[in-house]
Every structure is written in structure tokens, then in C-alpha cells.
Amino acid sequence: MDALTIKDPADLLSFIGHTLGFWPQESLVCIALDKGKVGATLRIDLPRQPGTELPYARTVSSYLTSDTSATSIVFALYTSAHFEPGQPKPHAATIAALTGVLAENGITIRDGIFVSDETYSP
Numbered sequence: 051m052d053a054l055t056i057k058d059p060a061d062l063l064s065f066i067g068h069t070l071g072f073w074p075q076e077s078l079v080c081i082a083l084d085k086g087k088v089g090a091t092l093r094i095d096l097p098r099q100p101g102t103e104l105p106y107a108r109t110v111s112s113y114l115t116s117d118t119s120a121t122s123i124v125f126a127l128y129t130s131a132h133f134e135p136g137q138p139k140p141h142a143a144t145i146a147a148l149t150g151v152l153a154e155n156g157i158t159i160r161d162g163i164f165v166s167d168e169t170y171s172p
Contacts, residue, residue: 055135056124059163059170066091066126071149074128078144080110082120083160090117096129096141115155121151125162132166139164139171 082089131140
């Protein structure tokens with residue numbers, strides 16, 4: 051595992067773009083970490099149907115837990131779905147399900163960012 055230093059969201063976005071070689075769309079990108087060192091990087095399409103968040107989270111978790119040294123992750127959720135300030139962000143239920151499933155497997159989410167067509171936010 052290589053060391054990863056992320057000082058701000060732009061660092062994470064740059065790392066993802068460099069690692070994948072393209073800008074993801076309608077995707078969840080997770081980077082497995084162990085004491086700040088990079089492990090597996092996963093890019094997976096976002097779920098398209100409401101009500102599939104838990105099976106989706108289990109699938110993501112199964113990929114991430116194959117990296118047996120991973121103790122936490124950082125993620126970026128890329129979507130063109132719009133939301134209004136003060137409203138839940140798109141795919142909030144997906145991230146909630148993923149948080150629970152990863153916790154069951156001993157992995158914590160250290161940080162995450164929401165990336166829309168115009169901006170990004172925590």
C-alpha cells in the first residue's frame with residue numbers, strides 16, 4: 051500500500067481521476083485505506099432503482115472487504131442528479147446503507163464527497 055495524503059476534496063478528486071484515468075459519471079468510487087495507506091480502489095455504477103440500496107451496499111462491501119488490510123474508506127459519489135440546499139442529497143439512502151454494512155464488517159467511512167456536474171461538497 052502506498053501512503054495517501056488528502057488535504058482537501060480537490061486532492062481526493064485528483065487522485066480518483068488519475069487512478070481511474072477518466073471522470074466517473076453516476077458512480078460511487080471508494081478507496082480502501084489502512085492507516086492512511088491506499089488499498090483497493092473501486093468504481094461502481096450507482097443503483098438505478100429505489101429500494102435496492104441494501105443489496106447494493108452488500109455488493110460494494112464484498113468488493114471492499116476483499117482487501118483484507120482495509121480498515122476504512124474514503125468515497126466520492128458522482129451524479130448529475132440535482133438537489134436543493136437543505137434537502138437530502140441524491141443517494142443518501144445508498145450511503146446510509148453502505149455505512150451500516152461496512153460497519154458490520156469492521157470498516158469505517160473516514161470521509162466522503164458528493165460530486166455534481168457543477169460542484170462538490172462533503
